Amino acid sequence: MEKVNPFVVSNTLFVENNSPDGPVLFIENQSHAEVVNNIITDNAPPEANSLLLGGFVPGITPSSGIVRNSILDQGVSDGIIMEDVTDSDPQLDMEFMPSSTSPVLGAGDNSVIAADWTDLDGDGNREEPVPWDLAGNPRVAGAEGRVDLGPFEYQPIDVSTDPPFVGPGSNTGQACMDIHPNPASTHIEISLAVPAFPGQGKVRLIDPLGRVVASVNVAADLQDDSSTRIDITHLASGTYMVDAGGGCARPVVVTGR
Numbered sequence: 001m002e003k004v005n006p007f008v009v010s011n012t013l014f015v016e017n018n019s020p021d022g023p024v025l026f027i028e029n030q031s032h033a034e035v036v037n038n039i040i041t042d043n044a045p046p047e048a049n050s051l052l053l054g055g056f057v058p059g060i061t062p063s064s065g066i067v068r069n070s071i072l073d074q075g076v077s078d079g080i081i082m083e084d085v086t087d088s089d090p091q092l093d094m095e096f097m098p099s100s101t102s103p104v105l106g107a108g109d110n111s112v113i114a115a116d117w118t119d120l121d122g123d124g125n126r127e128e129p130v131p132w133d134l135a136g137n138p139r140v141a142g143a144e145g146r147v148d149l150g151p152f153e154y155q156p157i158d159v160s161t162d163p164p165f166v167g168p169g170s171n172t173g174q175a176c177m178d179i180h181p182n183p184a185s186t187h188i189e190i191s192l193a194v195p196a197f198p199g200q201g202k203v204r205l206i207d208p209l210g211r212v213v214a215s216v217n218v219a220a221d222l223q224d225d226s227s228t229r230i231d232i233t234h235l236a237s238g239t240y241m242v243d244a245g246g247g248c249a250r251p252v253v254v255t256g257r
């Protein structure tokens, strides 16, 4: 019998649930499930950290399932395929966010990131991968360019919405940077808190995969004039980061034209 589109569970976290009646997922009735980029850990009893296949009927195509790129404490029943699955400690903090040394970092498969069907970034594109994680930070971050397991992405740089300037000679508590317009489609104007800004190094524009796509020399272009302009007409839509160093970084949304 022909299978319908698979049921896909991606970038979720199943933790600290109590399920005395069985596993986190039970696949039956000729269905097919794909469980990718997930963290399934610390549920009780231990059997709750597993997947089960059931409902076999002679002569009928059985159900099937695959678990990959995931942390799963207890494994799966016969008939479910596992690829790149470990039972490692995901090293999550009190808010279930991964630490800098967590094995979930960069362990995911970018091709199964859910579609942006509610258009979170307002660019009219509902087919693209969802741009943000559950905390509102870029969904794919880190030099490895790969999504982390679970709902939260570890952010290698500070992406708080309005971080205080903390570099040398800072005006304590003052916003370190302004970006106009934001969202933007053709260019961005970056204003730094001069003269507080130390002028060490560069202002970098970082794409959703963690690649530097523009770099402005701070000393030459920013210290005399507190703002600079970066052309973004060639950039794909998505959430980028403007990183001025010294803990001063802010997101900018690049929209389609």
Ligand SMILES: [Ca+2]
Pocket: 105, 106, 140, 141, 142, 144, 145, 146, 147, 148, 153, 154
């Ligand atoms: Ca990552």
Ligand SMILES: [Ca+2]
Pocket: 116, 119, 120, 121, 122, 123, 124, 125, 126, 128
């Ligand atoms: Ca969108």
